[in-house]
Amino acid sequence: MRRPMVAGNWKMHGTRASVAELINGLAQQQISADVDVAVFPSTLHVLQVVSGLAGSDFAVGAQDCAIDPQQGALTGEVAASQLHDAHCSLVLVGHSERRSVLGETDQVVTRKFAAAQSSGLTPVLCVGETLAQREAGQTLEVVAAQLSAVIDVLGVEVFAQAVIAYEPVWAIGTGLTASPEQAQDVHAAIRAQLAAKSPELAGQVRILYGGSVKAASAAELFGMPDIDGGLVGGASLNADEFGAICRAAGS
Ligand code: 13P
Numbered sequence: 001m002r003r004p005m006v007a008g009n010w011k012m013h014g015t016r017a018s019v020a021e022l023i024n025g026l027a028q029q030q031i032s033a034d035v036d037v038a039v040f041p042s043t044l045h046v047l048q049v050v051s052g053l054a055g056s057d058f059a060v061g062a063q064d065c066a067i068d069p070q071q072g073a074l075t076g077e078v079a080a081s082q083l084h085d086a087h088c089s090l091v092l093v094g095h096s097e098r099r100s101v102l103g104e105t106d107q108v109v110t111r112k113f114a115a116a117q118s119s120g121l122t123p124v125l126c127v128g129e130t131l132a133q134r135e136a137g138q139t140l141e142v143v144a145a146q147l148s149a150v151i152d153v154l155g156v157e158v159f160a161q162a163v164i165a166y167e168p169v170w171a172i173g174t175g176l177t178a179s180p181e182q183a184q185d186v187h188a189a190i191r192a193q194l195a196a197k198s199p200e201l202a203g204q205v206r207i208l209y210g211g212s213v214k215a216a217s218a219a220e221l222f223g224m225p226d227i228d229g230g231l232v233g234g235a236s237l238n239a240d241e242f243g244a245i246c247r248a249a250g251s
Contacts, residue, residue, distance in 0.1 A: 002206050004222065004249040005036040005163065005229040007124065008236025009063065009092065009210075012042055019045045023052035025239025031057065032250030035229070038090055039236065043078050050087045061090030061124070064098060067108060069115035080112075080119035091116045092231075094146070095126045096169045106149030113150055117161060124163040124231065125150060126210070127190075131170035139168075140189045147193055156197035164190060164207045165231040171211025173233060180220050180227070183209045187226035215244035222249050 014022070019041060031037055038059040041049045050060050066077035083091060093116060094109035109125070116123040127146040129139045143166065150158070166186050171178050178186075187207045195202035209221050210231030221227055229249050236242045 002204065002228045003034065003036055005038070005206050005208060006242075006246045006249045007037075007061070007090075007163075007165075007208060007229070007231045008039040008242050009095070009231055009233050010039065010041045010045075010236060011063070011097070011233060013237055014042060014045055016045070016048060019048055020052065022237065022239055023049060026053065026058060026242070027056060029239060029243030029246065031243065031246045033057070035246055035250040037246050040090070040092055043083075046083070046086050046088060059089045060087065061092065061121075062088045063092050063095065065091045065093070065112055065116055065119075065121070067111040067115060069118045080115045080121050084119045084121055088121060090122045090124055090163070092165075093123045093125055096128055096167055096172060100130075100169070106146060109146075110150050110153050113158070113162070114154055117158060122161055122163060124165050124208070126165045126167050126231070128167040128169050128172075128211075134168065134170060139186060143186055143190060144193055147190060151193075151197065156194060156201060159194060159205045160201055162205070164205060165210050166190060166207060167210035167231060173212070175212050177212040177214075177217050177221070178209070180224050183221060184224040184226055187224070191226050213245060215241050215248065218245045218248035219251065 040061040062083045065080040069080045093112040098104045113123045127143045129142040133142050191202050206228040208229045208231045209227050213230040213232045
């Protein structure tokens with residue numbers, strides 16, 4: 001049985017004051033012990049969130065890491081080893097906003113994935129198709145290629161210590177959620193791709209859905225057999241809404 005997981009990606013939001021308020025709101029949420037919950041603040045706020053949520057069951061992750069795991073001369077970047085030192089336990093890699101706006105390639109994403117694991121962080125590999133790709137019937141092909149890019153270089157075994165997030169680009173921040181069936185189809189294909197190399201591992205890896213998840217849509221999505229939780233953007237900035245999404249994963 002896979003443990004459900006709900007992750008909140010705060011993206012480039014927050015001030016010290018609003019982050020403090022969000023931490024307070026999160027600390028008041030009643031969340032089932034059967035659900036893993038993590039929040040991903042901006043790197044600037046990681047230390048504030050780690051100390052604000054110390055002693056709680058919330059894990060803290062970063063939204064990105066450098067391609068090299070160790071400290072060094074790389075202006076503006078943050079090494080996975082530094083994130084680990086700051087008590088992050090997870091890191092997003094390959095979010096579509098970084099792929100599309102910052103031009104991150106599959107090669108870069110794979111290096112970040114490896115850097116994360118070599119520093120003891122769990123990478124959350126984000127994959128997903130654009131609207132044009134979906135309309136052209138290329139969804140499964142695009143997602144498979146994004147997953148293969150990592151498997152071909154690092155091997156399938158690395159997914160024993162990783163999470164996958166399927167985030168259709170057209171559903172991110174648009175209010176358009178993939179239907180539970182649309183999401184399930186892609187999640188099942190991802191799992192089948194892993195199963196072709198390692199059935200045991202495929203049964204264990206958690207695949208989260210992301211894209212306009214709200215408390216109102218969460219239970220139906222999380223009820224699908226291959227959807228193990230969510231990667232939540234906008235709704236994770238509201239502690240009560242995020243708490244409700246976490247509770248939907250535990251029910
Ligand atoms: P929204 O929930 O705001 O659509 O964002 C999803 C996302 O990109 C999470 O990483």
